[in-house]
Amino acid sequence: MLQVSIYRYNPETDSAPYMQEFQVDTQGRDLMVLNVLELIKQQDSSMAYRRSCREGVCGSDGMNINGTNGLACVTPLSDVVKSNKLVLRPLPGLPVVRDLVVDMGIFYKQYERIQPYLQNDTTPPAIERLQSPEERDKLDGLYECILCACCSTACPSFWWNPDKFVGPAGLLQAYRFLADSRDTAARERLAELEDPFSVFRCRGIMNCVAVCPKGLNPTRAIGKIRELLLENAT
């Protein structure tokens, strides 16, 4: 029997959060953490968590798994369980709505702040805008972000200044548009980011890189933005 300890909090009935213990019979299978949660929900239907695609592309089920942020649906027990113990907590640093469900509001707000859409003030051609494979390659490692918030909620700078520091997820997307040969708003985008907080609160701790379930590298993208900001300033 796997010992599972889960953060519980329902604001309607609980004065404070607590950890609840469950025993789960995995029948020796190397289940995903999400499968364990599904088994627990059969025992206790009041357990709340988000989930959708169950294959690591929708970004719903980011949570803190034995101390590290990750997606429950693509984290096998064999990767995280030691001494037969699994501890699940909500993503750190965001307000808890209930159990493993956090309020993602400020995370989305930082994403919206970087104007996450292509801006091009020229009239589009009758067909697609052309882009060479080399130019398109520059978007690899950037556009794949699934907005799961594993990175930003693992970032001490984001914990301290979630309202002023864009955070690794938002900055990765900021660079995704800066790097796009079709985007013509680079100057305006950089102007929005040049204050001491938006980008420069990044201390290069690289927790974001360590936890990204898609293997992306926000720290590198932030470095590129810094270079562009410095180039712009000189």
Place this chain on the structure above:
Amino acid sequence: MSTMRNLSFDAIIIGGGGSGLRAALELAKSGKKTAVLSKVFPTRSHTVSAQGGITCAIASADPNDDWRWHMYDTVKGSDYIADQDAAEYMCTEGPKAVFELEHMGLPFSRFDNGRIYQRPFGGQSKNFGEGGQAARTCAAADRTGHALLHTLYQNNLKNNTVFLNEWYAIDLVKNAQGDVVGCIALCIETGEIVHVKSKATVLATGGAGRIFASTTNALINTGDGIGMALRAGFPMQDMEMWQFHPTGIYGAGTLVTEGCRGEGGYLINKDGERFMERYAPNAKDLAGRDVVARSMVMEMLEGRGCGENGDHVMLKLDHLGEEVLQKRLPGIVELSKTFAHVDPAKEPIPVVPTCHYMMGGIPTNVHGQAIMQDGDGNDQIVNGLFACGEAACVSVHGANRLGGNSLLDLVVFGRAAGMFIEGALNEGIDYLAASQSDIDASMARLNRWNESSGGEAVAELKAELQDVMQNDFGVFRKEENMQNGVRKLSDLRERIANAHLSDKSNTFNTARVEALELDNLLEVAEATAISALERKESRGAHSRYDYPDRDDVNWLKHSIYFPVEKRLGKRDVNFTPKTVDTFEPKVRTY
């Protein structure tokens, strides 16, 4: 009960996937008061899982490509029950819709000349089947759905669309004249119940693959829009037509794109034989999905399946080389390692046909207007109700959808619905308001769950329903099994009507949402089962042992299911495209 809050919009779009976001974008740009109501944050919608691409004759891979060839393939793929006016609309409007996506920023992969990368997909041909394999599927590596969904969400942000994220639509509200005038919805975070009034209600709620035990679909694909429409008494079309994708990962059900075979991968049986050469000598592994899925099952039934139980086959990709896999199929490499513990650069992936797509749905015209039949069997528009995407049946997919046509369907018909609604709103829409008793009727099932004090648990009933569908309505169907299945579903209906919601709390109560979803799964399952039992022929994805042949005399028709009487009728297929000659039904071989 305290007074219910009202929200009022020109148009409410239920569902935040590809078709809903495309419709919303059109309406937001027009300045109409529009909201998207989605049970998940929009980028968690199932469109995100689409991999291989969006099929469209943009003439990039082949400068001579022609939308008529795409239309021919679509009609042939449908086994001739796609509506030819709708297929024509999709194939002609498609390039515009795809170029718009590119202009919005969708990061398509590229050819050396800078144009959008296109890969071969199943069922594609040049020159009306005479010119060999085409390469018509526009791709962003193997993450096209993700790229498309995020691009649409981003552009909705840009255009200030109102989002009601993590809200769940419970039932449609109809006025005394039967017009749809909005819905009842639940804010998942707070538990608040709201009456959403709207002049146009768009069901963009996607598919319902979760009626089967094994599916490539997301856990959220519970057919909520289909359930709502059926409970409101509206008919469904071609619900027996479910696509089983040839390559779901064995055991996990997760999708492996047809693009793998488009890039040169192929299926092998336990003897290492490329068996599709026997079943489809020309197209081989790129035959229609229904053909490939049946061939795989035949291999297994004849003892040539792989593994101890002979219950899967293998998808071979290693000969493509690491570079092609990393460049063109990086997501598949990741999924294979995670869910099959296989590195496709070294070993083949174990795969099995897996429920993937609902060809049927709410019958609509090309403007997304929902259709019902009057007493004489004539089409009649349902005032106020629209559908697009997988929830709708326009029908461009008929009895079998071609790979890459679902994403095109989403954007073309989401856009079309948005444009039509904008025009209708400009002309003025005025329906009778709902009365209190109309609203009470739409609250009935929520009240039932909220007042339940005992009974069976939701999770067990759901598992039982999924097993019935899996066992009795799979790739091959038998009369006797289907009759049993229909009986079991009828029994399940009674038990679900008495099932128990134990958690009555308000804050982010996912148990309540799952209970409400179960009602929808049941509606979809029963419509599927009765339609499958009554269509006495084999066509496209619907294969029966007892009626192994296509019967064009009796069944070159849509089926249309009436939920109140649980009766199956027929509806004419459109054979009159506007600008090309009719594609006459032929024997369908690949």
